[in-house]
Amino acid sequence: MQKTILVGVLSALLVSGCANNTMSNTQKGAAIGAVAGAILGKGTGDHDKSRYVWGAAVGALAGAAIGNYMDQQEQEFRDELAGSGVEVIREGDTIRLQLPGAITFATNSASISQGFYPVLDDVVKVLNKYEKTTLVIEGHTDNTGSLEYNQTLSLNRANAVRNHFMGNGVDQRRLTTMGFGPTQPVADNSTTDGRQLNRRVELRIVPNQA
Secondary structure (H helix, E strand, C coil), rough: CHHHHHHHHHHHHHHHHCCCCCCCCCHHHHHHHHHHHHHHHHHCCCCCHHHHHHHHHHHCEECCCHHHHHHHHHHHHHHHCCCCCCEEEEEEEEEEEEHHHHHHCCCCCCCHHHHHHHHHHHHHHHHHCCCCCEEEEEEECCCCHHHHHHHHHHHHHHHHHHHHHHHHHCCCEEEEEECCCHHHHHHCCCCHHHHHHHHHEEEEEEEEEE
């Protein structure tokens, strides 16, 4: 229960901060890292052995090793995803992959387009090589339709990407999904091109810090 409340509060702060443009990209990444941390063991108490299993299985990073580890991972993402339509964005020690909805999903669907599976497989290849990270998969929509419908659609799309990753060997303990509906647009929803840009999934890759 505490974990659910914590995640809900942090998510609400994220949405509020983004909507009011009061959070920098680095702050957003830090907040998302806090959500991932809460979900991956900190909300269950010191007696929950899953925390230690997670650390032993995946390992953690500290100090200067973090930047170097993320630098290498970023370059491999850029190499693997060149020309794919996926944008690789570096935000401090966080890497953000922006997956355009226009090529990832059919309109009003949470089923991944068949032609996009090879691109996701390239993402998986890097994720499985760099395991000392947690991942937050975010679904976003344009503002067409009801808020409730878009919230559900955005989360379903994030879950579809998570399920593909899990089916290809990514440890499920590394994966968290969040749906934001239309609350975090990156373009103008009053235009066709803008709405297309807003229909997207983003993957935030956060170092698992010691």
